[in-house]
Amino acid sequence: MEIEVTGYSFPNDIHILWSLMIVMYPYITGLVAGSFVVSSLYHVFGRNELKPISRLSLVASFGFLLFATLPLLNHLGHPERGFNIIITPNFSSAMAAFGVFYAAYLIVVMLEIWLIYRKDIIMLARRSRGIKRAFYALLALGVYDTSEESRKLDHNIVVVLASIGIPMACILHGYVGFMFGSVKANSFWSTPLMPIIFLCSAITSGIAMVVVLYQILSKLNGARIDPECMQSLCRWLWMFAIITVTVELLEIISLAYERSEEWMVVGPLLGGKLAFSFIGIQLVFGALIPIILLGVVVLMKPFLTDPLRNTMAFVASLILLVQVLAMRWNVVIGGQMFSKSMMGFRQSYDPGLFEKEGVAVAIGIFVLPFIFLAIFNKFLPLAEEDVEGDGKASAAEPQAARGA
Amino acid sequence: MEHSKHIWRAALILLFGVVGFIVVRQFLIPKSFGIAGHYRFDALAEFMAQPVKHGGRESCRKCHEPPYETTSKGKHARVSCEVCHGPVGDHASKEAKIAVMPKNPSYKLCAYCHQKLAARPKGFKQVSFRKHLEEQGFASDSKIPEKICLKCHEPHDPTGAAGN
Amino acid sequence: MEDKSAPFNSVPGMDVPSASSEEPAMTRRECLKRSAQGACGAIFVLACGEELGALAQMAGTPPEGEKYDPFKHEWVYLIDISKCIGCGSCVRACERENNVPPHYFRTWVERYRITDSEHPLVDSPNGGRDGFGPEKHGEEGRKAFFVPKICNHCKFSPCTQLCPVGASFRSPDGVMLVDEERCIGCGYCVQACPYGSRFIHPVKHVASKCTFCYHRVTKGLPTACVAACPVGARRFGDAKDPDDEVSQIVATQPTHVLKPELLTGPHCRYLGMSMEVR
Numbered sequence: 002m003e004i005e006v007t008g009y010s011f012p013n014d015i016h017i018l019w020s021l022m023i024v025m026y027p028y029i030t031g032l033v034a035g036s037f038v039v040s041s042l043y044h045v046f047g048r049n050e051l052k053p054i055s056r057l058s059l060v061a062s063f064g065f066l067l068f069a070t071l072p073l074l075n076h077l078g079h080p081e082r083g084f085n086i087i088i089t090p091n092f093s094s095a096m097a098a099f100g101v102f103y104a105a106y107l108i109v110v111m112l113e114i115w116l117i118y119r120k121d122i123i124m125l126a127r128r129s130r131g132i133k134r135a136f137y138a139l140l141a142l143g144v145y146d147t148s149e150e151s152r153k154l155d156h157n158i159v160v161v162l163a164s165i166g167i168p169m170a171c172i173l174h175g176y177v178g179f180m181f182g183s184v185k186a187n188s189f190w191s192t193p194l195m196p197i198i199f200l201c202s203a204i205t206s207g208i209a210m211v212v213v214l215y216q217i218l219s220k221l222n223g224a225r226i227d228p229e230c231m232q233s234l235c236r237w238l239w240m241f242a243i244i245t246v247t248v249e250l251l252e253i254i255s256l257a258y259e260r261s262e263e264w265m266v267v268g269p270l271l272g273g274k275l276a277f278s279f280i281g282i283q284l285v286f287g288a289l290i291p292i293i294l295l296g297v298v299v300l301m302k303p304f305l306t307d308p309l310r311n312t313m314a315f316v317a318s319l320i321l322l323v324q325v326l327a328m329r330w331n332v333v334i335g336g337q338m339f340s341k342s343m344m345g346f347r348q349s350y351d352p353g354l355f356e357k358e359g360v361a362v363a364i365g366i367f368v369l370p371f372i373f374l375a376i377f378n379k380f381l382p383l384a385e386e387d388v389e390g391d392g393k394a395s396a397a398e399p400q401a402a403r404g405a
Numbered sequence: 406m407e408h409s410k411h412i413w414r415a416a417l418i419l420l421f422g423v424v425g426f427i428v429v430r431q432f433l434i435p436k437s438f439g440i441a442g443h444y445r446f447d448a449l450a451e452f453m454a455q456p457v458k459h460g461g462r463e464s465c466r467k468c469h470e471p472p473y474e475t476t477s478k479g480k481h482a483r484v485s486c487e488v489c490h491g492p493v494g495d496h497a498s499k500e501a502k503i504a505v506m507p508k509n510p511s512y513k514l515c516a517y518c519h520q521k522l523a524a525r526p527k528g529f530k531q532v533s534f535r536k537h538l539e540e541q542g543f544a545s546d547s548k549i550p551e552k553i554c555l556k557c558h559e560p561h562d563p564t565g566a567a568g569n
Numbered sequence: 570m571e572d573k574s575a576p577f578n579s580v581p582g583m584d585v586p587s588a589s590s591e592e593p594a595m596t597r598r599e600c601l602k603r604s605a606q607g608a609c610g611a612i613f614v615l616a617c618g619e620e621l622g623a624l625a626q627m628a629g630t631p632p633e634g635e636k637y638d639p640f641k642h643e644w645v646y647l648i649d650i651s652k653c654i655g656c657g658s659c660v661r662a663c664e665r666e667n668n669v670p671p672h673y674f675r676t677w678v679e680r681y682r683i684t685d686s687e688h689p690l691v692d693s694p695n696g697g698r699d700g701f702g703p704e705k706h707g708e709e710g711r712k713a714f715f716v717p718k719i720c721n722h723c724k725f726s727p728c729t730q731l732c733p734v735g736a737s738f739r740s741p742d743g744v745m746l747v748d749e750e751r752c753i754g755c756g757y758c759v760q761a762c763p764y765g766s767r768f769i770h771p772v773k774h775v776a777s778k779c780t781f782c783y784h785r786v787t788k789g790l791p792t793a794c795v796a797a798c799p800v801g802a803r804r805f806g807d808a809k810d811p812d813d814e815v816s817q818i819v820a821t822q823p824t825h826v827l828k829p830e831l832l833t834g835p836h837c838r839y840l841g842m843s844m845e846v847r
Contacts, residue, residue: 009691011718011765012674018756018769078754078774085734085753087426088433091443096733096757112415119411142418144411151408158412185831186727186763341765342847344691435751444738448748449639455784458666459793484799488658492665517700518656518799523709524680524701525654529800533703 008345017337017350020358022076024333025366027177027199028326029069032370034174034200035207037062037110037166042237044113044163050229053385056117057218058211060377062170063110064370070103071366076358095180102176106169113162115140116155118381123147125381136380174203181332188263188343189336194252198328201245206325208238209318214374216315222384228307232298235314239295242321246288249328266339266346274349275335278327287324291317458494459487467500472561479562480530489514489560510552515560637787639741643808643836644781646792647815647824648717650841652802655680655715660698662797666782673768674698675779676719676794681845682710689845716839716846717803719794720745720766720779721827724834728758728767737776743808743836744781752776763828781805808836 036058042048043055074080087100115122123145126137175196181187182195212234219226253271256264271279294317298310305313339346353359377383437446465486466473476482487493489509496506512534521533534549543553559565655678663669663676678697682690682704690708694701697715704710722745729737729745736752739745747758752775759767759776770777782792786805790796795805806815818824818840825842826835839846 009679009693012672012677012693012696013759013765013768015672018759073755076755078756078769079752082734082751082753084433085736085751088430089435089438089443089735089751091732091735094731094733094757096731096755099733108419115415142411142414144414146408146411148408151411154409154412180757183731184727184761186761337760341763342691344689344847438735441741442738443735445735445748445751448738448746448750449740449783451750452746452780452783453637453787455667457785457788457790459662459785459790459796461790461796481799483801485796487662488797488799492662495665513700517658518654520700520703522655522680522701522713523704524682524713524715526651529654531654 008340009342010340010345010347011342014340014342015348017334017347019333019337020076020350021352021360021363022072022358024326024329025072025363026069026076027174027203027333028206028329029065029072029367029370030174030177031199031203031206031325031329032210033062033065033069033106033207034170034203035205035209036065036211037170037207038204039208039211039234039237041163041167041170044159045167048233050227050233053227053230054211054215054234056385057214057383058207059110059114059117060383061211061214061370061374062207063114064373064377066103066107066110067373068366068369071369072363075362075366095176095183098176102169102173106166106173109162109166109169113159113166116159116162119155120147120152121381171200175200181336186341187336188261189256189267189339190332192252194248195332198245198248198252198332201241201248202325202328205238205241205245205321208234208241209321209325212238212314212318213322216311218378218383224384226307226311228310231307231310231314232302235295235298235310235317238314238318238321239292239299242288242292242295245325245328246284246292249283262343266343270335270338270346274338274346275331279331279335282327283324283331287320287327291320291324294320456494458492459485460493462486464493468497468502475559475561475565479565481561481563510555512549512551512554515554515558639787641809642742644722644743644786645806645808645815645819646719646722646781646837647804647806647818648837648839649802649804650714650716650839650843652800653678653715653717654800654802655697655701656799657697657700658797658799659717659794659803660696662793663779664698666785666793667780669777670771673771673777675766675777676717679716679718679846680713681716681843682708682713683843683845684711686845712843714841714843717794718764718766718827719837720762720781721764721833721835721837722779722781724836726833727761727763727831731761732758740783744783744786745778746780746783747776747778749773749775749777763831763833 039051040055040058040062043051044059070083074083077083086097087104090097090100092098119141122137122140124147126134126141126145129137178196178199181190181199182192185191212231215230215234216226218224253267256267294313298305298313298317334350337347338349352363355361374383435445435447438444440446462473462476462485469486472486476484476486490496490506496502496504516534519531521531525531538549538553541557554560657678659676660674660678663674667675669675672695674696676696677693678701679691679693680697680701684690690710692701701715704713722739722743724739724743726739726745729739732738733755734751734753736748737745737758738748754769754774754776756769756776759769762778767776767778769775782790782794785792791805792803795803804815806813806819808816808819810816819838822840824838824840826838827846
């Protein structure tokens with residue numbers, strides 16, 4: 002066995018245990034929380050300019066939520082026993098809370114989506130025949146009530162659900178940060194800032210993902226990208242990108258300034274083995290460039306044409322998505338690169354392309370939510386539309402309506 | 406609330422789901438779980454049932470009285486037979502021999518304890534092998550013969566009468 | 570009463586049926602309560618099969634049928650650094666006794682050589698299993714010693730605190746164990762152990778660690794590493810037994826634990842510890 006370690010590592014600390022899958026898990030969960038927050042900006046905080054993406058971001062959140070557990074399950078030594086987390090949860094464990102938060106959040110998001118789409122479902126059920134009609138009728142739970150009163154009731158419940166959903170989304174992702182931040186054995190992870198760092202970067206990645214999805218969906222539908230909506234998204238994204246980078250830097254700076262024990266090993270790590278993914282991607286390429294691009298979009302609004310704004314937002318969002326992934330990598334993998342002896346580094350970790358927890362599987366898992374979104378779009382329109390109770394087919398998604 | 410029928414239906418489904426989960430969960434919790442803490446108490450019995458392999462010096466005595474006696478009198482009295490020979494569980498079962506006990510005649514076995522190392526306690530008997538062999542008049546070429554220590558030392562009583 | 574409600578009776582050999590399948594949980598819970606009050610006394614019958622009984626007899630230890638009550642013991646471990654010769658017998662014995670997979674360690678020995686206390690030279694080739702090679706000239710260190718390490722069986726252990734399913738637990742006698750039937754193999758406990766005592770078993774895919782040789786100490790035998798130590802650097806005792814030598818040393822002499830700043834409450838104490846040790 003070829004063992005390449007530097008310094009002294011505990012003999013059980015030779016390998017990096019948590020793989021690319023554990024990088025993907027907080028990444029996908031972050032997208033869940035982030036896109037939910039975006040949808041809540043409209044549903045709860047009344048940012049009406051975000052109406053065009055309110056449905057898309059909510060369904061996107063649901064899509065990522067459905068597959069958030071996959072990387073975790075793939076990593077477990079015994080995935081078939083994974084349900085033990087909800088059968089005998091040990092509530093002193095941050096990980097055990099996962100079952101409760103996940104289930105509760107899933108229910109909240111599902112209900113919210115159902116209430117928001119209920120009118121569409123009923124209209125589509127009325128318009129369809131055969132199996133399709135039965136499917137929509139089942140989705141409507143057999144109740145074809147589109148009266149003003151029922152719509153009002155739905156709206157009120159949605160506001161309540163979305164309000165409950167915000168703290169839940171924050172807990173769901175904050176807990177992922179807490180999972181790392183509460184490991185006192187690992188001083189790179191162990192900081193109360195960790196949940197905040199995770200939450201901020203989650204919201205950043207969520208907004209960035211919504212920007213990307215919105216632009217793609219509009220292209221596919223041939224619809225116009227709403228400039229006010231895009232401008233608003235850019236403003237939020239800019240703000241959260243700046244906060245994210247600030248807290249990320251804050252953690253490193255305080256480590257270095259305190260000259261704490263872990264800095265003796267984390268310092269050389271960030272400047273050495275992690276230099277590319279930390280300094281190169283997380284700080285310079287991933288943070289500096291998009292913050293400048295978004296700054297231009299926000300500050301020079303009168304001088305920008307719509308296509309230019311859209312392109313800049315799209316590029317900045319893609320880069321920020323990479324930045325957040327790099328941040329997850331640097332925390333999860335970087336935090337394991339040194340031994341708990343604090344005197345040496347472990348064997349370096351390069352995920353294989355086709356291994357069980359390798360790159361191909363990670364990409365496969367990451368693609369699944371998008372496939373889900375495409376299928377969802379076949380049955381119910383992702384794009385926001387202004388249909389009144391007259392049963393007019395949606396302009397954005399004519400296929401779904403005409404399908405019957 | 407005549408327009409809230411759909412809400413009640415959804416709530417009912419949710420209720421069924423939650424009750425169903427609580428019921429199913431009851432059947433999936435192991436019986437001894439939670440008796441003395443948040444764990445399966447029967448696991449303790451399973452740990453206890455793991456086979457014992459090292460029996461200690463006394464377990465060897467029944468069949469191997471002479472080396473037991475020799476060792477007891479010498480400098481290696483505190484070294485359990487199994488340290489050099491391996492566990493008795495691999496060798497005997499129900500007082501019957503099941504496999505040959507390995508004998509490692511190599512000087513490397515002696516070196517585990519007696520190779521001179523700076524980290525060893527100063528009072529502990531240790532030698533620099535090459536230097537020791539030279540002093541004893543053995544040619545010190547590149548390779549040390551495997552059984553060289555046995556030429557002078559009886560491992561059960563290395564400094565006793567059997568020694569040179 | 571004793572035969573009916575004892576969870577640990579009638580465990581034939583290595584085949585361990587769940588004792589609980591026969592009795593309702595209530596009875597045993599009651600019994601446990603009483604056991605804690607001392608009424609039930611030693612209801613825990615030694616899980617000793619025929620073969621094990623024979624071996625235990627050969628070893629001159631109490632025969633089959635001896636009762637073990639986990640509520641009446643609290644195991645502690647004592648390591649005397651000044652005595653350790655770094656022979657690695659403990660590592661080899663542990664490996665054989667517990668079928669530890671190669672390149673993973675339930676116990677290991679580290680060599681410290683210190684000239685500059687900020688940069689001590691530390692090594693543990695293959696956990697010290699194959700002994701230590703002679704030091705290179707100039708690397709002997711002005712101060713040099715061996716540090717045997719095992720799981721510290723912390724009273725406030727980070728590993729059991731964050732096991733999501735209750736597979737890692739602290740037994741009533743103060744031993745940290747992993748229920749291999751419930752462990753999901755997430756590796757969170759491995760990350761949480763500040764001492765590097767845990768690993769994911771490469772074949773079983775569950776967390777694995779030192780058990781204080783639970784199958785031995787519950788039969789009155791010392792752990793395999795203690796039994797193997799030729800110089801008495803490793804010792805084992807019962808903190809609930811006031812006459813126990815180790816518990817007396819722990820109670821009356823200056824001892825040290827690893828990483829005390831983490832307040833994990835280790836049950837493994839060190840004599841002659843040096844500040845450079847992590």
